[in-house]
Amino acid sequence: MIQFQQVTKRYPGGLDALKGLSMDIQPGELVFLAGHSGAGKSTLLKLIAGIEKPTSGTVLVNGQNLARASRGSLPYVRRHFGLIFQDHKILFDRPVYDNVKLPLDIIGFDGREVKRRVLAALDKVGLSGKEKLNPIALSGGEQQRLCIARAVVHRPSILLADEPTANLDRDYAHDILELFKSFHQVGVTLVISAHDETLMADYGRRILRLKNGQFTA
Amino acid sequence: MKHWFRLHGLALSRTLGALLRHPVATLLHLAVIGLVASLPLGLYLLLTSVGGVAAKMPVEPQLTVFLKPEADVGALRAQLAKDARLAQTRFVPKDDALKAMESAIGSGDLLAGLAENPLPDAFVLTARRDVPAAELTRLEQNLLTDPGVDTVQLDSAWAARLEKAIALGRHALQVVVLLLAVALVLVTGNAIRMQILTRREEIEVAKLIGATDSFIRRPFHYSAAIQGVLGGLAGCGIAAGAIAWLNPAVGELAAAYGQPFLLALPGPVELAVVCATTMLLCLLGAWFAVWRHLRRYR
Ligand SMILES: Nc1ncnc2c1ncn2[C@@H]1O[C@H](COP(=O)(O)OP(=O)(O)OP(=O)(O)O)[C@@H](O)[C@H]1O
Numbered sequence: 001m002i003q004f005q006q007v008t009k010r011y012p013g014g015l016d017a018l019k020g021l022s023m024d025i026q027p028g029e030l031v032f033l034a035g036h037s038g039a040g041k042s043t044l045l046k047l048i049a050g051i052e053k054p055t056s057g058t059v060l061v062n063g064q065n066l067a068r069a070s071r072g073s074l075p076y077v078r079r080h081f082g083l084i085f086q087d088h089k090i091l092f093d094r095p096v097y098d099n100v101k102l103p104l105d106i107i108g109f110d111g112r113e114v115k116r117r118v119l120a121a122l123d124k125v126g127l128s129g130k131e132k133l134n135p136i137a138l139s140g141g142e143q144q145r146l147c148i149a150r151a152v153v154h155r156p157s158i159l160l161a162d163e164p165t166a167n168l169d170r171d172y173a174h175d176i177l178e179l180f181k182s183f184h185q186v187g188v189t190l191v192i193s194a195h196d197e198t199l200m201a202d203y204g205r206r207i208l209r210l211k212n213g214q215f216t217a
Numbered sequence: 218m219k220h221w222f223r224l225h226g227l228a229l230s231r232t233l234g235a236l237l238r239h240p241v242a243t244l245l246h247l248a249v250i251g252l253v254a255s256l257p258l259g260l261y262l263l264l265t266s267v268g269g270v271a272a273k274m275p276v277e278p279q280l281t282v283f284l285k286p287e288a289d290v291g292a293l294r295a296q297l298a299k300d301a302r303l304a305q306t307r308f309v310p311k312d313d314a315l316k317a318m319e320s321a322i323g324s325g326d327l328l329a330g331l332a333e334n335p336l337p338d339a340f341v342l343t344a345r346r347d348v349p350a351a352e353l354t355r356l357e358q359n360l361l362t363d364p365g366v367d368t369v370q371l372d373s374a375w376a377a378r379l380e381k382a383i384a385l386g387r388h389a390l391q392v393v394v395l396l397l398a399v400a401l402v403l404v405t406g407n408a409i410r411m412q413i414l415t416r417r418e419e420i421e422v423a424k425l426i427g428a429t430d431s432f433i434r435r436p437f438h439y440s441a442a443i444q445g446v447l448g449g450l451a452g453c454g455i456a457a458g459a460i461a462w463l464n465p466a467v468g469e470l471a472a473a474y475g476q477p478f479l480l481a482l483p484g485p486v487e488l489a490v491v492c493a494t495t496m497l498l499c500l501l502g503a504w505f506a507v508w509r510h511l512r513r514y515r
């Protein structure tokens with residue numbers, strides 16, 4: 001489903017963030033992405049979502065090369081993804097409900113369906129009853145849950161989560177990972193990054209380990 | 218189709234919400250558009266009002282042709298009778314002129330002490346009303362080439378001057394419209410740029426999770442179009458207010474010249490043209506501002 005062939009990413013004026021990576025992620029797979037700070041985890045996820053283009057090599061998602069997608073078609077490809085950003089990108093100028101609603105507005109769902117889906121997503125992540133709050137009133141963990149609700153509300157087939165357990169205590173982090181596992185169980189393909197590998201060990205899933213832009217065993 | 222209406226309805230309601238949420242900024246921008254639009258509109262109304270009254274005025278341009286004593290009156294009269302530009306030709310012999318002068322002054326003894334009548338013979342020519350000022354000047358030049366003609370006095374020079382002033386006003390209006398149109402595009406572009414900056418994060422997230430360029434653009438275009446139309450209405454209101462305020466004084470001045478005259482208020486056609494123009498110019502500014510911002514996203 002997600003294929004990397006000799007992918008190198010060099011940021012302008014910088015070193016190579018990723019060096020000749022090749023990998024293959026199957027549909028419905030749950031894969032962890034581990035590595036130190038600066039190893040290239042965020043870069044790899046951005047390449048999958050077509051937010052960044054590879055400097056060389058190809059990235060294929062469902063057989064499609066996003067680097068070649070036109071400006072007009074890219075938005076529609078992006079809607080297959082649910083993205084959880086490392087810096088959250090929560091909009092603090094509107095309540096929780098409107099944050100979760102944004103992907104549905106973009107796609108153009110009708111009003112009743114929007115309400116049903118937003119409330120279902122908030123319920124799923126355990127934020128029921130907080131839809132009218134401003135996100136600033138949420139705890140760090142709750143903000144993370146808000147991000148997850150926004151990422152899954154349009155039922156994407158691929159979920160990319162960049163360090164969703166950062167700054168959370170162990171128990172809370174496990175709760176979040178359990179949540180992701182439930183999406184995995186309904187067939188969503190997931191790639192979850194974290195720098196703390198011990199968390200992932202409990203799940204017995206494939207772990208891609210990055211070090212200075214390269215996979216290690 | 219339903220989907221399309223939903224996307225547009227959503228953008229429209231969000232835009233109206235945003236405009237109402239920042240009433241001061243919205244009103245200030247409407248005032249700027251209104252002031253910018255009212256200036257050329259006012260100028261246009263002034264020109265059409267004055268032009269209209271000038272066209273209606275009973276200007277029958279008159280030329281007085283003073284003759285030299287040796288002039289061949291018969292030949293000149295025959296020549297003038299053939300001239301299509303003239304409506305009427307009247308010969309005033311110097312004795313008649315003297316009598317008219319005497320009766321005007323109220324003394325029957327003007328010539329006391331003079332050997333003979335010093336006044337020249339003259340033709341008083343009335344040109345047809347549709348003869349343009351330039352043609353009258355040419356007629357004057359023609360007459361002066363006649364050896365029997367001493368001087369020609371064109372009595373309608375003021376009408377020509379008014380005509381020229383109105384023509385100048387029309388050119389000035391074109392320049393003003395052009396400059397203010399550019400100003401309106403820039404001002405709106407900048408206002409939309411500020412709106413974009415306050416919503417930068419929303420735009421970034423939306424782009425990342427699959428918003429099309431038109432989804433981003435739509436609310437800003439609506440915002441500009443709505444403000445353009447409302448600003449145009451404000452401009453018409455400002456112009457109408459200013460004219461209503463000036464009109465009593467204008468009427469008094471005109472009455473002093475024996476002409477009933479008032480400046481025209483903007484009518485439905487002017488209203489429509491002004492609103493459509495401000496809307497298009499504001500849209501152009503918004504389009505440019507959004508285009509510049511969207512360029513940075515892949
Ligand atoms: N936009 C950018 N421009 C230039 N260099 C960048 C950019 N983004 C990342 N880099 C560089 O690329 C390398 C990999 O960064 P990346 O964000 O992918 O690491 P990461 O594994 O996500 O780290 P962290 O755990 O701190 O989030 C780093 O050296 C970083 O400085």
Ligand SMILES: [Mg+2]
Nearest residue numbers: 041042086162
């Ligand atoms: Mg990162």
